[in-house]
Amino acid sequence: MPSFALTLPGDIRFGAGRAGEAAALTDQAADGGAVLLVTGASDRHAAPLRAQLKAPVVTVRAEGEPTVEAVQAAVAQARQANVTAVLGVGGGSALDTAKAVAALVHNGEPLDHLEVVGHGRPLTGPVLPWIAVPTTAGTGSEVTRNAVLTAGRVKVSLRSPALLARAAVVDPDLLQGLPRTPLVHGGLDALVQLVEPLLSCRANPVTDALARQGLTASLRSLPRAAAEGTDDPQVREDLALASMLGGICLANAGLGAVHGLAGVAGGMLGAPHGALCAAFLAGVLQADLEALRRAPDQSVQNRFEALAELVTRTTGAGAEKAVSALGDLVRSLGVPGLDELGLRDEHVAELVEGAAAASSTKANPISLTVVELTRAVEISR
Template identity: 55%
Template sequence: MSSETFDLAVPSDIRVGAGRVAEAPDVLTGWGARRVLLVTGRSPDRAAPLVAALAERGLDVSTFAVPGEPTIDVVREGTAAAAGHDAVVGFGGGSALDVAKAVAVLAVSGADPLVHLEVIGEGRPITGPGLPCLAVPTTAGTGSEVTRNAVLAGDGVKASLRSPWLLPRVAIVDPDLLTGLPAATVAASGMDALAQVIEPFLSRRANPFTDALARDGIVRSARSLRPAFTDGMQDAGVRADLAVASLFGGLCLANAGLGAVHAFAAALGARSGAPHGAVCAAVLAPALAVNLRAVRERGSHETLLRLTELAVLLTGAVDAEPEDVADWVGDQTRALQIPGLATHGLADADTAEVVAAAQRASSMRGNPLDLTDDEVAEILARAR
């Protein structure tokens, strides 16, 4: 399954470590920036120390808050807000980072998002660099600080802007920024990050680079996600584990693809308004169970070996079996109090439409084998 022929796309400068957000002013002044657009989550309050640090260095900072999941209209508003600025900083979860990356590129090209958006737009290539972009994640989930796409909602689906030009110029991953996250955010974002090391490990596009990162990320997530949920990220080692696991997930998905879990996230996120991480968290165990059965029926021996190794990585038991994967993830889902998809308004009547949308999603191409519509519908039913 792991290919010896592959390409890698990563930011040129990734900085990891506690307290390293303090390097942001040096990064921006090193670029010669004077006016900075700071893209945050719903509330810019968490960014107040960064705003103060940038102001102390003489930088003129404007803020733009992303109220929820990123949409085409939000990116349009952010692009307008970026006029006259010479750098963009994304500070927040995946929504803030995706909007920051999109705004940085579109502020220079002047194009509407639909010109470049896949699936529901024209899908034209992005042909040149945008404003320099610094990405600073404050949740341990999407890994958006190191990916070359920005996921936007519109027309009832989620689709991507995708280009190497969307890679942030610098990513700062500071585990201390995770301190005090709400338990529900820890759970949903952490399960998203876990999915983003598991799916690339099982992907048809897996390669030695992503395999190495995925193996390490799976172990880090497996040992630290539940303690993080319990103690609110108070332990420095737990914070570091989840920050690195999320980073590795971003690098893995950008270079090996994903699978059915994220196909559902694309199909359901815009339709239901459910947070991306919440959808991934609800779908992960059912998707693993259905995939295993399909692999046993018609998949490759190599994929089955991968699932066996995954069971060992998750459980720590050298005699673990492939069936232990979905069981372990299901136990984790319950311990983290992850709600089912019905909580987000998914009704039985939506099944056919959601299945069709998931099958069309680009992430489904990385799934370890093709799933039938009935199998996709079964995942959906189990995730309710």
């Protein structure tokens, strides 16, 4: 058994109707000071919590992907209001903005600490406590220790164990009425964030168990959600659970080349992250299997076969079945292809170069050459 460590928020609360607990948790974290409330484009779920808060509240809307500039503006507001806690209510963009602001109020500028485009320095000052209330199911940002920001055409991470939420309050009922497109894209992002950690070279027994549980929930309910919506409480619970478990798995076992490619492509094309992950999924897995013929590794082969049994619900299904079954699922959900998402021939070399250097790619189950990464893109198109 490999040695491993786990990093998790200190307080995870999951269940229908639990969102209301976030206000008291935030007031406790603020300890008499002001609260920065970060919401998405919609205020629907944040408004009831704002009304329950006893602390003074400053509200910031995170509309679209969080950028370095948007985070700097929110940090300035938080400093001016002497904020002592942050409450994030929304999708991945709102939660990543919330945790980035919590990290930076007492720690200088984003470029001091960002990977790739910045200096990557560790956080040395205090990080404000922050409470996460996800209203979509996809990123698992409520339980991760990094915030993904856009800097120009590049998506980069602000990363530290100090970024873990003081509390993550996951209420599946907040998914009711979510439009189909964000529901499907988010659900596929969560699915990939369970598949890649299960195959990862950094996997451990705990993430294996959580990934299996999350995949079972996702495969059971994502097609139903796409076809019928989220009126069924079981569907909402499955999607919320898959997203949360995917976040725990990626934070503790890493991801792989799917996210390596999707992260770079997102900065280049501005396309939805979940759609890009789905578009690259089968191509990368097929490239992995082809690479295994070059460098056989029985443990990796076993992981692919275990994945195949999960996604096909068939004992003894071969590794190739995992690729075809996941490809069929993506197609059945009507996700646009890479060309529809804006990828052009002239993008491929830059895309592959960026993905080869991406931190996500480092956890791929087998190290892919530039030729093999290019092959993965070609298959995906």
